[in-house]
Amino acid sequence: MKNLLKIMLTASLCVSASIAAPQKGSMTDPRDEKTYKTVKIGDQVWMAENLALEITEINGNPGSTNECWILGGNGKKANCKKYGQYYSALAASVACPDGWHLPSAPEFKKMLDYAGNSIDLKSKEGWNTYQQSSGNGIDKYGFNAQPSGGCIVAKDGECSYLEEGKRAYFWTSTVPSDTEGVAYAFLGASHTDYGFDLAPQSKGLWMFFPVRCIQNEKKNVGDVSADFNEGEATESSSHDACKAAVAKAKNTYNRCITLPKGSSERSLCAKKYKEEKENAEKACIIKNAKNSCSRSASDIMEVVRQRMPGLRHIYNKFLKQQPHFQGVISLRFTIAPGGEIISISIASSTTGYGEFDNEIKTAVSRWNFGKFKCDDGNVANETTVTVPFTFYE
Structure with missing residues (x-):
């Protein structure tokens, strides 16, 4: 079943299309005030840089390595901007800021299918040669995938780096129900080397890869928007009741977008969300x-x-x-x-x-x-x- 999953995830990315120029922007993570470039690829908005938020630990286990300061750069701080932090699978699942999330394998594949190849997603420098051909990309869409590699934490706590210059690794949120692993995406020095693989969950906590966050969808539950605010307190509508109604609707929305598109469960969830959103608007x-x-x-x-x-x-x-x-x-x-x-x-x-x-x-x-x-x-x-x-x- 694992092989079948791998075949499904690594389906050929041979789709081609006439693509509009990417829309570039920026966002600031309020948790540490770091600003990241962003890019819209198709209908998805991605961070155009790897996340650099340091997470010391999560549930008593290592969160991120904080080794981005030295990886391949002899102590140059620029590498933290270049490669970002390296996260455990567990830390990656909670690393993205509010309004953004760790992309699923299908979300990654949608972006890869849109691009149609890996050379258009890779950075213009830093990649090793492969069979006497440059592994560098042309970064057509501004995604700027760096050949960061990853690391495995040994018993002594040191991070053993692997494949810097050869591959870009990114955690996904996908944990297939029939396996004990977490899916991650990769791009290789060869322009035909890209797809997904599984990190066994028993070891996944000790494998550290970069994170690219994707912006939450705004219009993806029926025909209802997830955006509304709770307003202010008044005699006719208490602030506490308003906040409670908003929180309830938002929780339902977050659950709805995890359900398969087109499924009856998602349709019923969307109906419930619409009712709760209307109640929240009235309360606020x-x-x-x-x-x-x-x-x-x-x-x-x-x-x-x-x-x-x-x-x-x-x-x-x-x-x-x-x-x-x-x-x-x-x-x-x-x-x-x-x-x-x-x-x-x-x-x-x-x-x-x-x-x-x-x-x-x-x-x-x-x-x-x-x-x-x-x-x-x-x-x-x-x-x-x-x-x-x-x-x-």
Whole structure:
């Protein structure tokens, strides 16, 4: 069965296609403030550098080697930037920052299939020759795979390095159910030497490989987005209830994306997530009404959902000016009984792009929520709300 798995994972990467220029960007890991280059390959966003976060230990066992400072570089610190840390399989599973994750073998294969070969993914220097031919790549997509090799920790605690210059190794999150191993991806000096293999779990803790993180999918549970924020505390919607509702929905989302695409289990999970997300939106909307006769959170969010797609063209316009920017804008506005917005302001923003924020505010200010009357026929009061708007590619 192990051989069968290996055959499945190392399926030929002969697919070719007309590929658009890669979209490059950057991200900063808030845990240690290191900034990494990123690149979009197909519909996936990858770190374009190996992770360099040091993990001293995990569950009482070694986390990362911290040997990136000296590997092949005679003590040059530049090698930590070049090769990153070398992680145990267990540490690798929790190493990526929030919003990113350790890629599965299928996610790696999707990227490899998109590229169609290994020479386009490998760095332009550092690779050994193979049968008198250079092993260096052309780095067409900006993935910049370095020939880092890996290491095995011996009983004395020293890291014995192997195949630097010959291969690039990357941990995956895939643990096949019929084996006791963890899958890892590799690229070799020969441009036809690439695929996957298994590190036996009994030894995997002591095998150390680099990590490349991939950005979490944003739209992959039914037709529902996973992005929304919990807002602020008010009399009508307590902050604690809001946070609890958001956490519940996010936990369900994280479980859904682990289920096979197209499966009935994932479909049912997506339905549950959609319900929990709607409950969270209702719990988190900030509402300040003078009496109980005011617009409901569900009525307001229904209009917001209907009108939200109309803001996409604004985001796309600014995205051309500043690739990969994203964030959440919380707008605070007051809706008159007739439905028009009579005042609006930016309560908070994480986009870091003031011009974009103001254009979104202007567009929303033109929305109309329709006339509203109380059940007894009296004219309703004005309703003030704060609603988070999330934007991403």
